[in-house]
Amino acid sequence: MSKISEVICAPVTPLGFSAIAVIRLSGKGCIELVANHFSQSQKLLSSPSHNLILGTFYAETGEPIDEVLISVFREPHSYTGEDVIEISCHGNPNLVNRILQTLLLSCRLAKPGEFTLRAFLNGKMDLSQAEAVNDLIQAQANQAEKAALMQLKGFLSKYLQELLARITELRIRFELAIDFADQDLPLPDSNALYQELLDIIKTAEELKSTGEQGRRLREGIKICLTGAPNVGKSSLFNALLQQNRAIVTPHPGTTRDYLEEYLSLNGFPIVIYDTAGLREFPDDIEKEGITKSYELMQESDLILYLVEATTVTNPNLQFSDLLSPSSIPPDLHSKTLVVFSKADLMQENTPQIFPGIYCSVITENGLKDLTDAISKRLMLNTELPNKPIIINNRHLVALSKCLQSLHRAKQCLKENQGYEFIAFELISASNALEEILGVITTDDLLDKIFSEFCIGK
Numbered sequence: 369m370s371k372i373s374e375v376i377c378a379p380v381t382p383l384g385f386s387a388i389a390v391i392r393l394s395g396k397g398c399i400e401l402v403a404n405h406f407s408q409s410q411k412l413l414s415s416p417s418h419n420l421i422l423g424t425f426y427a428e429t430g431e432p433i434d435e436v437l438i439s440v441f442r443e444p445h446s447y448t449g450e451d452v453i454e455i456s457c458h459g460n461p462n463l464v465n466r467i468l469q470t471l472l473l474s475c476r477l478a479k480p481g482e483f484t485l486r487a488f489l490n491g492k493m494d495l496s497q498a499e500a501v502n503d504l505i506q507a508q509a510n511q512a513e514k515a516a517l518m519q520l521k522g523f524l525s526k527y528l529q530e531l532l533a534r535i536t537e538l539r540i541r542f543e544l545a546i547d548f549a550d551q552d553l554p555l556p557d558s559n560a561l562y563q564e565l566l567d568i569i570k571t572a573e574e575l576k577s578t579g580e581q582g583r584r585l586r587e588g589i590k591i592c593l594t595g596a597p598n599v600g601k602s603s604l605f606n607a608l609l610q611q612n613r614a615i616v617t618p619h620p621g622t623t624r625d626y627l628e629e630y631l632s633l634n635g636f637p638i639v640i641y642d643t644a645g646l647r648e649f650p651d652d653i654e655k656e657g658i659t660k661s662y663e664l665m666q667e668s669d670l671i672l673y674l675v676e677a678t679t680v681t682n683p684n685l686q687f688s689d690l691l692s693p694s695s696i697p698p699d700l701h702s703k704t705l706v707v708f709s710k711a712d713l714m715q716e717n718t719p720q721i722f723p724g725i726y727c728s729v730i731t732e733n734g735l736k737d738l739t740d741a742i743s744k745r746l747m748l749n750t751e752l753p754n755k756p757i758i759i760n761n762r763h764l765v766a767l768s769k770c771l772q773s774l775h776r777a778k779q780c781l782k783e784n785q786g787y788e789f790i791a792f793e794l795i796s797a798s799n800a801l802e803e804i805l806g807v808i809t810t811d812d813l814l815d816k817i818f819s820e821f822c823i824g825k
């Protein structure tokens with residue numbers, strides 16, 4: 369415990385010019401440490417928790433560095449559960465560095481994620497909540513932030529704790545049954561135990577089924593723009609991003625390497641790809657680009673296949689003819705949305721032969737229809753349910769492990785195997801859930817999780 373309490377210090381705001389910058393310290397003795405360099409040292413030493421004090425911060429030489437505002441948090445009432453000081457100084461990176469250098473004469477720089485690691489080790493949050501802190505910082509869109517915030521506030525923890533309690537209770541009932549059998553006492557109603565096991569499995573499955581939604585929030589929903597050369601993929605890419613990101617020219621074969629950008633649609637994070645035009649006889653460079661286009665199509669959640677609206681003149685054409693075999697592989701048709709581009713070039717009164725989305729980046733007609741269609745297709749119109757979502761892959765893996773054990777327990781029960789086998793599987797199921805909450809951890813796991821955090825967090 370004493371090692372944990374060693375004072376650590378780090379800037380918590382990015383080093384750059386800003387209105388204010390904040391430096392944070394945590395650990396036993398950090399209040400005294402800062403008081404040694406502060407004009408209002410008595411006020412600081414006797415300050416209650418959650419208090420602000422204005423004063424001057426001095427260098428080791430006694431030279432004043434800045435006028436600062438100091439926040440005091442006394443253990444255990446702080447983010448880390450230890451004494452914490454936050455120094456708000458003026459947002460000049462040189463001032464921040466001088467204050468930091470002064471502090472580092474008597475403490476050490478915090479490692480990435482070390483403040484949150486301490487919050488976890490001091491029982492301020494469980495591991496899933498600590499991971500949510502980073503997910504919240506990294507989140508790319510409102511809905512991803514919402515999911516991470518719910519996890520930070522313990523929604524997932526509560527759900528898992530309840531599941532864990534039910535598994536434990538069921539296990540105890542099986543263990544009691546083993547004892548009863550030894551003593552020739554009447555056995556409990558095995559049908560009731562079976563029903564409870566089924567119900568637990570259902571609850572765990574329900575949580576696991578949110579994993580796909582979670583993956584989309586974590587990695588972003590992948591949309592790939594594809595089609596023949598020159599159909600207007602890069603132009604549409606730019607229009608959706610509302611910036612001139614991709615090069616557009618009248619020459620087919622302009623885009624060779626793919627481009628990747630992020631946007632948010634209805635609060636969902638989207639990764640959008642502009643790819644090389646598909647053609648049958650490409651040159652060597654294009655060939656590479658096209659291979660990559662096919663890889664991206666495989667990975668994508670949605671493929672937008674562009675066809676120039678003016679080229680669709682044959683009323684006998686079938687929908688499948690549009691997606692000619694040389695363009696989109698048949699197994700990807702179900703996740704393909706056809707978009708008719710350059711709709712402004714259609715003659716007025718030209719019938720739209722295929723029902724579908726006709727759009728133009730010049731007049732901007734149809735762009736809203738396109739984003740609406742994308743939202744509908746990807747089901748982005750629905751608010752996230754007020755239920756926990758598994759957004760972390762480590763959690764999904766552990767939950768799958770838990771479910772495997774629960775299913776094995778069910779199998780044992782069906783095959784009338786001994787209750788001790790079932791109890792064993794239920795222990796494995798509990799252990800898997802406890803991995804998520806960090807009840808049992810290894811240094812390697814903690815290192816891996818917290819090293820992905822930024823410094824000062």
Ligand SMILES: Nc1nc2c(c(=O)[nH]1)N(C=O)[C@@H](CNc1ccc(C(=O)N[C@@H](CCC(=O)O)C(=O)O)cc1)CN2
Pocket residue numbers: 441444445446447454
């Ligand atoms: N300035 C500042 N802003 C911040 C943080 C911070 O540490 N400092 N946070 C994080 O980096 C987040 C807020 N999280 C926090 C969580 C708990 C406590 C805290 O003092 N908890 C005490 C008292 C609780 C209470 O009064 O209700 C406790 O848990 O006992 C502070 C910040 C976001 N904004």
Ligand SMILES: Nc1nc2c(ncn2[C@@H]2O[C@H](COP(=O)(O)OP(=O)(O)OP(=O)(O)O)[C@@H](O)[C@H]2O)c(=O)[nH]1
Pocket residue numbers: 596597598599600601602603604615616617618619620621622623624643644645646709710711712713727728729730
């Ligand atoms: N009239 C009209 N022209 C368009 C529209 N969209 C794109 N274009 C033009 O079509 C040409 C090709 O556009 P790009 O966006 O480069 O097409 P691309 O599909 O990315 O082409 P490659 O990268 O070569 O495969 C350019 O001259 C664009 O200005 C549109 O909606 N209306």
Ligand SMILES: [Mg+2]
Pocket residue numbers: 601602603614615622623642643
């Ligand atoms: Mg292009």
